[in-house]
Every structure is written in structure tokens, then in C-alpha cells.
Amino acid sequence: MKTTWHYRDIIDLEYFLHRDKDADEDVLHVRDRGILLEQQNLPVNKKELSRYQLIRLWLDTRIAHEFPGDEQRSPGTIFTDTHFLAKNLAAVIGVLTGLFAGLSFFAYTGTTPVNVFHFLLLFVVSQLVLATLLGCGWLVRLVLPRMRPPSFYSLFFRGMMARLASFLHKQWLRNLAPDKRASLGQAFGIVKAGSSVYGSLFYWPLFALAQLLAIGFNIGLLATIFTKITTSDLAFGWQSTLQVSGEALHRAVQLAALPWSWLPTTEMAGGYPTLAEIEGSRIILKEGIYHLATQDLVAWWPFLVLCLIVYGLLLRLVLFALGKAAEHRVLRHLHLDTAAVEALIRRMLTPLVSTQAPPEPAKTKLEDGAGGEPAEPQSPQAPQAAPLLPQILLIPDDIFGLCPPEKLAPLLHNRGLAIKSVHTFMTGYEEDQELKTMLTDSCQGPEEGVFILMEGWMPPLVAFLTYLKELREILPKKTMIHLGLVGRPVRSGFTPLAPQQLKIWRKKLTALGDPYLHTFSLTP
Amino acid sequence: MTIPEFAILGHPNEGKSSVLSTLAEDDSVRVSPFPGETTECRSFPVIIDGREVLRFTDTPGFQNPARVLSEMKRRSGAGENPLAEFRRFAATVPELHDDYELLGPLERGAGIIYVVDGSRPVRGVDRAEMEILRLTGKPRMAIINCKENTEEFLEEWKMEFRKNFNSNRVFNAHRATYAERILLLEALKSIDQDWQKPLSQVVAAFRKDWAARNAATVDIIAGLLTDCLSLQLSENIASERDAEKCREKLLATYSETLARKEKIAHERIRGLFKHNIFHYELPPHSVLHAELFDERTWQLLGMTKKQVMIAGGLGGAAIGAGLEMATFGHGLGLFTAVGTLAGALGALFGGESFSGKAHVMGIPLGGERVQVGPAKSIDMLFVLLNRSLLYYRHTINWAHGRRDYNKAGQAMLTAEAEQGFTGRWSAGNIKICHDFFKTVGSRSGADDKEAARFRELLTGTLQEISESE
Numbered sequence: 001m002k003t004t005w006h007y008r009d010i011i012d013l014e015y016f017l018h019r020d021k022d023a024d025e026d027v028l029h030v031r032d033r034g035i036l037l038e039q040q041n042l043p044v045n046k047k048e049l050s051r052y053q054l055i056r057l058w059l060d061t062r063i064a065h066e067f068p069g070d071e072q073r074s075p076g077t078i079f080t081d082t083h084f085l086a087k088n089l090a091a092v093i094g095v096l097t098g099l100f101a102g103l104s105f106f107a108y109t110g111t112t113p114v115n116v117f118h119f120l121l122l123f124v125v126s127q128l129v130l131a132t133l134l135g136c137g138w139l140v141r142l143v144l145p146r147m148r149p150p151s152f153y154s155l156f157f158r159g160m161m162a163r164l165a166s167f168l169h170k171q172w173l174r175n176l177a178p179d180k181r182a183s184l185g186q187a188f189g190i191v192k193a194g195s196s197v198y199g200s201l202f203y204w205p206l207f208a209l210a211q212l213l214a215i216g217f218n219i220g221l222l223a224t225i226f227t228k229i230t231t232s233d234l235a236f237g238w239q240s241t242l243q244v245s246g247e248a249l250h251r252a253v254q255l256a257a258l259p260w261s262w263l264p265t266t267e268m269a270g271g272y273p274t275l276a277e278i279e280g281s282r283i284i285l286k287e288g289i290y291h292l293a294t295q296d297l298v299a300w301w302p303f304l305v306l307c308l309i310v311y312g313l314l315l316r317l318v319l320f321a322l323g324k325a326a327e328h329r330v331l332r333h334l335h336l337d338t339a340a341v342e343a344l345i346r347r348m349l350t351p352l353v354s355t356q357a358p359p360e361p362a363k364t365k366l367e368d369g370a371g372g373e374p375a376e377p378q379s380p381q382a383p384q385a386a387p388l389l390p391q392i393l394l395i396p397d398d399i400f401g402l403c404p405p406e407k408l409a410p411l412l413h414n415r416g417l418a419i420k421s422v423h424t425f426m427t428g429y430e431e432d433q434e435l436k437t438m439l440t441d442s443c444q445g446p447e448e449g450v451f452i453l454m455e456g457w458m459p460p461l462v463a464f465l466t467y468l469k470e471l472r473e474i475l476p477k478k479t480m481i482h483l484g485l486v487g488r489p490v491r492s493g494f495t496p497l498a499p500q501q502l503k504i505w506r507k508k509l510t511a512l513g514d515p516y517l518h519t520f521s522l523t524p
Numbered sequence: 525m526t527i528p529e530f531a532i533l534g535h536p537n538e539g540k541s542s543v544l545s546t547l548a549e550d551d552s553v554r555v556s557p558f559p560g561e562t563t564e565c566r567s568f569p570v571i572i573d574g575r576e577v578l579r580f581t582d583t584p585g586f587q588n589p590a591r592v593l594s595e596m597k598r599r600s601g602a603g604e605n606p607l608a609e610f611r612r613f614a615a616t617v618p619e620l621h622d623d624y625e626l627l628g629p630l631e632r633g634a635g636i637i638y639v640v641d642g643s644r645p646v647r648g649v650d651r652a653e654m655e656i657l658r659l660t661g662k663p664r665m666a667i668i669n670c671k672e673n674t675e676e677f678l679e680e681w682k683m684e685f686r687k688n689f690n691s692n693r694v695f696n697a698h699r700a701t702y703a704e705r706i707l708l709l710e711a712l713k714s715i716d717q718d719w720q721k722p723l724s725q726v727v728a729a730f731r732k733d734w735a736a737r738n739a740a741t742v743d744i745i746a747g748l749l750t751d752c753l754s755l756q757l758s759e760n761i762a763s764e765r766d767a768e769k770c771r772e773k774l775l776a777t778y779s780e781t782l783a784r785k786e787k788i789a790h791e792r793i794r795g796l797f798k799h800n801i802f803h804y805e806l807p808p809h810s811v812l813h814a815e816l817f818d819e820r821t822w823q824l825l826g827m828t829k830k831q832v833m834i835a836g837g838l839g840g841a842a843i844g845a846g847l848e849m850a851t852f853g854h855g856l857g858l859f860t861a862v863g864t865l866a867g868a869l870g871a872l873f874g875g876e877s878f879s880g881k882a883h884v885m886g887i888p889l890g891g892e893r894v895q896v897g898p899a900k901s902i903d904m905l906f907v908l909l910n911r912s913l914l915y916y917r918h919t920i921n922w923a924h925g926r927r928d929y930n931k932a933g934q935a936m937l938t939a940e941a942e943q944g945f946t947g948r949w950s951a952g953n954i955k956i957c958h959d960f961f962k963t964v965g966s967r968s969g970a971d972d973k974e975a976a977r978f979r980e981l982l983t984g985t986l987q988e989i990s991e992s993e
Contacts (some may be wrong), residue, residue: 398647426648429594458647459536459559462587466619491646504558 005331008076014073017340032347035061056349083205090209094216113235116300124307152177204327210322218312234299235353237283245326246279259310271306272297340516346416388418392450396427404488440474449480456485460508472514482521497521529579531629534639536560536585539669543639546704548580566782577722583626589652596659607660609632643672646680647792654688663716666692666932691714701920702734703991726987737796737985742979745912748789752782753964758895774896790915797919902961913945917989936985956981
């Protein structure tokens, strides 16, 4: 089954993931596992779910839960609605602009014919220039991706989108809790700023808007021209102070008309004026126009209209189609594999295991949808258990002795991770630098990751943040870095990490902007 | 001569600001819940008679200890100054900014005060920091500030300090700010002989300054007591029927006036102790929040049973007889009987006093005039005095940016308040109070001897509170 993401899904996903950011890992585990179990208990659905289906299921459940009814619209829906409205608006504005531009241009009173050069400059060359600029912009980004020049259209449309969005959800936002508002801000933030995860994804809606505006403009303009041509008599002429010969102009016109030269035309060869007609429509002001033949003066219009259709309308239609295709391509190839999504899938696939005497609070919730039969704990051999991802472990020198691999293994196992190798970390600056090189060599494949154990009760130092940044630069692009935080060492292990401390670490790490960095408290 | 400078250095979030605010008596020291927000140095000069004699400098926390150590070691060849060499290198490296900045004062020749949190274990980063400080070759002292109430790791820290520091001491956040400051300054003398003279000068100046502030506090408290104890309100009435109503009104005004006077006095005390940030919010369960006429205040801040008897005895008979006078036991009932505001005042002015004589206050005599006050019971003096002393104690302790004071300090204070400061006073001191009370009550105002003895007693008490733990 070919499945595709939509913008709505991505924005909702970002919104919900942001909402979960500071929540307790156990609570999330119970909830997300519950979502999957509830689904699997339905008689129709016994087969294994794909990654896409898992996320989709989770997303649908969360939306149904948080935005019940038609009144409450999820951020994704708001985005889609806004985009829809913006598209309509762009088209309407385009048509209107085209109409007005045409009406004010074709004001022929019988003394001065419509200047062919002016028309071409204003309506055809200008559009071609804009299209060329767009092409140059692409080229620059293609050649110099590191420079990150701002997108050509985002400059124009960002303000419009933002205003529309705020207009649309103003009513709704007012009743929203501050944390939801922050999550919404985060979800829309990715539209505005883009991110390393989504790449050019959120460029295409803007691109489509621009093309719609241009298409509308061309249609409006063409409509005016046809109206004018049918309902009033227009004369077209050309003039120049430079002594341009009729032949030269004829050659240029011939060249411009190449795209439609195959058209079967009866009156004019190839849909452009003949040399005689060009000569006959040359205007010399001191001579006036009354001596010029009407035949020559009207000969220009098919050429102008075809110019507009081909270089204006058709070009934009092609671009629009290209944009749509690119959008679909990006959406189809979207790999939702950030740390947050990985954690979500792991939570859904990892059985809830409890060895404590009192039943965990989640039990009742899970049984709600289980139709009386207790759904868990599932055996670890359940078909949906996620495969363990091998990790290279870095453990600080200070607590290395306190963390034997056999003690860590079950903790990591709970999070779907396995130990590949263990190394001492933070013994000294030089040693850590060497460790970095070792990691580059031994870290292979995207499923392998680096797991760093840190004492979360100590404040995060710039030294460590710098180290993470450097590590990211040398590791394969999408390698996961797991950062497990522990509390203070005590005789039996480590104390739980205080929420405030986790918050401090998260705040510092967020500043790194690394989507493949996953931070959590190892000792809940 | 260059001005001696001490740089307060340490790992982020170890209580540098607590130590600094204690030393500099400045509560405007930056305090942030997120570690590592301080990124620039900030100097706190000690100015005596317009001349800067000493300077403390707050610094950012170490952010790259291991790297700084490695870089400095690499530059510590013969004849080289690793500190200056390192700073020249770090000036251009953005991620080393904090470390570059914090080593700035040391390059200028500042002494080192290294602050650590002694309630946590020693880590590799700490060892690197200590090693860096050793490499600078500057005189250095370590201060252990236990943020949490555990001494488990204290020995471990001290072991490390012995290797790297000229001296070390434990910073006591529970000791009064003033006393802790003097002790810290005295300790600083030992790390370099050259600094003994200016430090002695500073200590002497601090002592004098503190004594002057205490004297001003005594003035304020004595003034408050004189004012309140001699406060008298009266009003003419038309008929007997109005008497009760009028009396109630006067009582209300009376208590409002007392509360207002007390508030003004406390504000003035606060003004003496240089508060910048902390707009005083008293702990909610402290007796300071209780109204002056609240039953709880009386119970907590009144006197001990023995003292009540002594005070009562002084009113009537000889001092020596005090302890045996069981007949005065009923006087204790006063404290528990007062339930309402009117009841409290009624007990004060209308009820029986300790000497057993009935004092009729505020009862219309001749049906023409109602009068409230002046106070006839010495309890009023003790309540006001204890409250003022408690306020003083809060002010001098809480004043200066101790983030950690709130938790530990409050419990301590509440426990102490149960007794009141005068609860420990000897019979002799109670007599001084009694004499002062009598002088105020008699409105003679001429008896300076009693007032002087009372002020002397207050001065001693304030000093004691200043140095208490």
C-alpha cells in the first residue's frame, strides 16, 4: 500500500510531540502502548502495523482525544484551511490584478496605438525575468547549499500566511492553555523556519501560492485582452528612437514565436506578423498614424496573446505542476526518524513490563478498550517487540565503576537498545578527542547509535555541548545519539533525576537543534 | 599600590553568589535558576571613606575545565606564563569564552576564592579546575558551601583541598551574615601576607559600620517602644449610652496606630541593612505575620512562666519574692484567655494586671470622656520588643541573596520564635525592661538612667544576634 504523509499530519505530529516533550516517560509509555493495544484488540486488525501505520494510528487517536468534534480543529487542520484559503486568495488577487493591469494598459483613443514594446516589456519580459530569478535562486541553493539563502517567495508570502493563520485560529487560540499554545507555536514554527528534518518540504506550499498568483494574473490579463479585442478596435504599433530595421525586428519576433510556429495558421504564417506588417505598423510620431493601414496595425495581436499564453500562463502552469510533483516526492520520501518519533514508536512497540506487586495505574486505562481481557503484560517475545539497536556506550570516568554493563543492559533493553561496546568518557580532553575519532570509525549504519551516560544532577557544561556538536559533525548524518541522565550515585545505584534538572539539561540541549539527539532520564 | 582583588571562582551553580553576597553585603548579585547564565565578570568594590581598599569579583563558572587544563599544561613550559598564554589563545575561541573571562581577574593578580558545593561528591571536572588554579600560582583559598544538609563528602573535598590550596574553610549559611563575613575576611588574611593590612582595615571598618547600624536599630526600637507604650487616645462623649461604642472605636484606632508605628519602625530597620532586591516577604508561619493582638503572638512572644511571675512581682513587691509568688499564677491565664482583638485589649487595659490590682482603663469616668492607653501591662513591651528583634534577625540573615536560606533558615527561625528572644533573659534584664517601662509609663521622660540601661541591653542583644549561629 502506497502511503503518503500530508502537511496536516506533519504539523499535528510536531504539535503532539512537542506537547509530550516534558512529560514523564512512563506515563507516555503507558498511554502510547495503550493506543496500540486498543487497536490490536479490534477484531479486524490482527496484522502487524508498518511504521507509517503506527504513527498514523497514534496521530488519529491523539487527535480524536484532544480535538473531539468539529468545533475543535487540530493545528494541522488549521494549517490546511489556511493554506486552502491562501491559495484561493492568491488566485483571486492574481485575476483581479491582471484585469486591472489590462484595463489600464489598453486605453486606445485613436491617436496613439498600443505600443507593442511596452506591452512585451510589461507583461512578458517581466514575467520571464521573475522566472529566471527563481531559477537562479534554485541554482544557487543547489550549488551552495551551505549558504542557506532565503527562499525567493518566503519573503513575499510569509507575512500573508502568518496573518491568515492568526486570523483563523484567533478565536480558538484564546481558549487554549499556555502549554498548548507553545506547542502550536512550535508546530507552526517549523513551517516558518523549516528544519533539517523536513528539508524543502515547507517551501512547496509557498511555491504553489506564487504560481497560483501568476496564473491568475495571466488569466485576468488574457480575459481583458480578448474582451478589448472583440469589443473595441485596437491598433498596435511599434516605435524606437534607435533606427531598428523592420527585418531585425522580424527576426526577433520569429525567434520568439518558435514555440508555436507549428500552429496551423491561415492568416498569419506561424502566428506572428509578417515583415510587411511589421514595417507597416512602425509609428513615426511626426507623421502620425492616419496613413498606416489598419491591416498592419491589427496584425500584432495574435502574436502578443500567444506570447502571453506561452511565456506567462503555460510557463506558470508548468512550474505549478513541477512544484506539485516535487511536493509529492518529498512527502512520499519523508523519513520520520527523529529522536522523538523513534521514541514514540519504541513506546508503542515495547511491552509494558512490571514486576512490582501493585498494578500500575495504567492498567485500568488499558483494560477499558481490552474488552475484559487483560491486554498486558505481554511477553517480551510478542511479535511487535522492536528489534534492539546496538549502541556504543560512553560512560564518564567518575561513575564508570558504578555502571557495569550487566547492570546497564536491562535499563537499555527497556528502551529498545543493546550494548555494542563500552568506553570511558571524560577522562581528559585529549582522551575524549581520541574517543571521537574512534567513534567515527566504529559507528556504522543508521541503526547503530551512540549512548552517552551523564550525571544529570551536575549542570551541563559548554564543554559537553561542544563535544556533542563536534560528534554530530563527524558521525553519519542520521546516527542517533541517546543521552541517558542519572541522578546522584548512591549505594544501590542512582537516585532519580529531579524534574528541574532534566528541564535544565533539555533547555541547554534544545539550543543545539539536533533532531537526532534523544535525551531522557535513565532513572525515573 | 594596586588594590587587592579576590576572584570568586568555581563550577557553575555551586553557591558562588551566596559567598559573594555575604562578603560584599550586596544582594544584587545575579541569581538564576539556570546554571551558566553568568558570562561576564562583575566587581564589587569595598570602599572605605571614599577610597577603594578591596575588591571582590564575581566570575562565570568553569565551562571547559578539561580542555583549559590541557591547553594550560601544554603552555606551562619553562619561563612561560601559562595563564597569559592560554588567555591569548582562548580570546578567539567562542566556546572558551566563559573560561577566558573567569581567568581574567587572575591574570590581573587577583587572589582566588574557590567555592564548591560540599554536599556532592568530587568529580573529575573539579580536579581539573583545582589543577588549573594551582597552575596559575595565585594565592588561593577554598570555601566549602554545603547546599544540602549532608557532610558525607566533606572529608573527600578537604583531602583534595589540602593538595591544592593554601587554606580552606566551610561556609556556614546558617550563621548570621555579618559574623560569617568577618570570619571569611579573617581567613583570607592567611593566604597571603601582603593582604593582611588592607584586610584588617576592612574588618575594622566593617565592625564599626555594623556597630553603628546596631546603634541606629536600638534607637528605632527604643523609639517605637516609647511611642507605643505611651500612646493614649481619648474622646469626649455625649452620654453614657455612647460609651461602649466609642470605646470600641478607640480601641480599633489604638490597635491600628500601633500596627502602623511598628511597620514604619521595621521599614526603617530594613533600610539600614542595604536591601536591594529582597522586598521582604515574611515566612507565612512566622509569628511576624500574626497580628500584634493575635492570641498566638502573645503565646509565642510573651514571656516564660517564670518571667511573668518575676515581672508581676516587680510591680508589687520585692524582686526576691518573685519566684515564690504562686498567687500570680492566675496572671498566666491572660495569655490564653485573649481570643479576640477586643478581648486582648480588654485584658490589657480592663482586666487584672499581674500585681493583682484592678486597673480600670477606658471606662468612662463621669460619663464624659473615654480614654484608651497608655498601656498598663508590661506584656506590650515584650511583644513589641520580641517582634522587633525577630524582624532584625530576619533582616540581617536573609538580606543578602542566599538562595538556600529560605528552606533551612526558616525552620530554624520558627523554632526559635516559639520562645522569643527575651525568653532567655535573666531576672536582671527583666528588671531593666521593667524600669524602662515604668519610666515611659510615668511620662517623666527625665529618667535617662533607665533608658540608657535598656538601650545597653538592646545593643548587647543585637550584637549577640549578629554573631549567633
